[in-house]
Amino acid sequence: MTASSSGLYNSTRPPEGQRTALTGGAVPVTVYGLGKMGLPLAAVYAQATGNVVGVDIDPDVVRTVNDGECHVAKEPGLPELVAEQVERGALRATTDSVEAAKQAAIHVIIVPTPLTDDREPDLAAFEAVLDSIAAGLTPGDMVVVECTVPPGTSRDLVVPYLESESGLSRSEFGVAFCPERTSSGRALQDITESHPKIVGGVDTEATRAASLIYGEITSNDVIAVSDATTAEAVKLFEGVYRDVNIALANELARIRDDLGIDVTEAIDAANTQPYCNIHAPGPGVGGHCIPWYPYFITSRVSAETPLILTAREVNDSMPAFTADTLRDELANAGRTIEGATVAVLGVTYRPGVAETRATPAAGVIDRLNEHGATVLAVDPMLDDDVVASFGATPVALGDLPSKSLDAVVVVTPHEEFDDIEWADFDDLVVVDGRGTLGDIGHRVYTIGGGPRRSGVSHE
Template identity: 55%
Template sequence: MTASLYDSLLEPDAQRTQFGAGEIPVAVYGLGKMGLPLASVYAEHTGNVTGVDIDETVVERINVGDCHVQGEPGLPALVESLVADGSLTATTDAATAAADAVLHVVMVPTLIDDRNNPDLSAVKAAVDEIAAGLAPGDTVIFESTLPPRATTDVLRPRLAEESGLAGDCFGVAVCPERTSSGRALADIRGTHPKVVGGVDDESGRVAELVYGELVDNDIVRVADATTAEAVKVFEGLYRDVNIALANDLARLTGELGVDVRAAIDAANTQPYCDIHTPGPGVGGHCIPYYPYFVLNWLDGQPATLATARSVNDAMPRFVVDRVAEGLAVTRAASIADGGVSMADDRSDATPAPDEVLDGATVAVLGLTYRAGVEETRASPGIDICANLAARGASVLAADPLVDAEGLTATDVPAEELPDHAPDAVVLATAHEAFEALDWTALPPTVVVDGRDVLDLTGTDHRLYTVGRGWQ
């Protein structure tokens, strides 16, 4: 028996019973690293979920109980059990899934084009598939992160137009994911309160009811769908701006002559202060992109957001500048040791930073944006590699999770780094595997630590830590 949640005459308790009994078929569109965990949580509560993805290989693997998403504790076993008991199936046939479902959950990404404009093409494609099977009483929930007003101005009208239904006979809500890679199941189940907002009161009520069954945490129902969209975007904007502040302060380390990280830690003992941590840049599929959901979507142009983006985008170059600075000093010291006076010929004694990078061998440790996460989107490590190569360096890249395919860098296992005797090393991502690197096996080298994890005491390396300076 198929039931409906939107505009139903049943009492909420009866609807909850139907939802838990699988009488409300669910389709989840997008089975990537966040979509598959979400579909799995829905399936463990309802026993009646169809996951939709355009990738045939992904669908085939899921349908034999094989989880293609790596690095998510508990997910492989959960997928295997849900597929085995029929609670979760996968398909590339979105039209059939949409026709069979009553609750449609969209978890495809909002992209950014080459001009940093929000690109809703993937979400629109899912909307068109849903619209082909949309029926009165259905509800569409967007978990995708969306630019504010995208649902009311673009997606809901498109659903109505493509389905031929009046906009008030189906529900639409925004319930943005608040999930991090590596802890998806825990986050979906309720690490954080769940924010929900509907395009109308009934849509908001349905979203609140559904997630009240899925989430072991508070449900924060906001005024409308646009507010829900804004909440998710604002979270990312706060972090981007705060990290930019930390990075700007880190740039003052040399001039101030203080350990900026220590100063930040002390400042944060005041309860009204929460300065984030400086680093080599900001990566991932969220924070670097959300500012453009405002800057290149709305008419207003908040100067703070644009400035923060420029600061954080500049950090990979700042890191490379420190490499060049260290090599220049090392080269100058070598010249001085060879009998050349620093005062004799300044251009020879102290090479220009860009010149000293030309022909140098520099190893970059870490190509993913975060330790332990197989995600390279907007990764500072990749930008550091590109900047080094553009300035004439020969770049080696080591990462236990991904390779350097498509980069101007040569893959080198971290344990083999001493064999290549690099002139400099940059730690861009603090993968646990790098803890085993034998720094004493490397010849004296310039090392730039973007993550404040290295202790090279007792070695001859010249260490610069972002936020602490030269040590």
């Protein structure tokens, strides 16, 4: 069956017939991007439709997937699902994006959309995928964008670009946006059941077709919004909400010493009121989502956005605040940070994820180096060369007791750090960026909580 006869956009089949074709493998799907979010999505599509080609520019990723193996670490259930779908012939991978596009009736784009140095959305990889899709686009095809893009991208870029490059008229193919709403470590659950799926097409028919598709992907609700631009804004608004909320928590943490209270205790108590949901403070905000999404909005609007930009400034200031707090705590203990040996625990931006984009650890390490400290870093998720690239000396967790440490900063609380025997260290000063340490027998300053030692606070 060719893509033109299997397409869902403006299909002459009744809806039930379209569903049967989709779930029976008669509607070929190509997923562009097999990264930490793309591979779970491709595997779920394969499970639901039985006919998926995954495209990636990395031949090692393609080879791994075709061998029925999973290159994405610490994603429960994903290795088994990939193996199962490859074994039954429902999932295969290729680097040939044009050929994959020619075979597809549904094109799903989930490639990285980072920021440039000027804080502009970098759509180079996205546009490269559009080139491939245009080369294989067939009447009746659906193009679904899952990766986060600036508002208006589907309407103002995808549609005219594909129309121009494919030779098809605007009425011959559908474009819709369905925001990826998944978290690392729970991707399969999030894709298939945790949250409603949001879909919005550039026209009514695209919205209808996308709703039908995602009705087979998730057991949760499918919420159709007015258009693709609204759907694009949904994901960005979710990220900006979290960024602004975290900035509030971080600003409250910064005034903790003036107030003389445990701010995190006050936050927890305040959150028992149903209209309050203040997030937790910490050493900064990392990853490829929350720190970037505000600029996806501000880069596309002419109006002033002082709240959004101020939140970014507050969160960007937290790594330096964390390192400065350690300097001050060492001074309170009659010691100096210059020449001190400091271990940074955690370089990835969140626990259990081998991802360092926009990690707060980078700013913490930079500031400690500026203060003249000797900086060591431990991260069980990363190779030594990656750790060293941030300006710290990589150290194995088991070797820390031999390093004559003066201080520790907990940036990312990997579960492996739960096994640290703090009694093996002499008179440490510790800054706990995430509030994960209990009574460890050393002087600890928790961001938001303040200083304490062996259960006794130090005001």
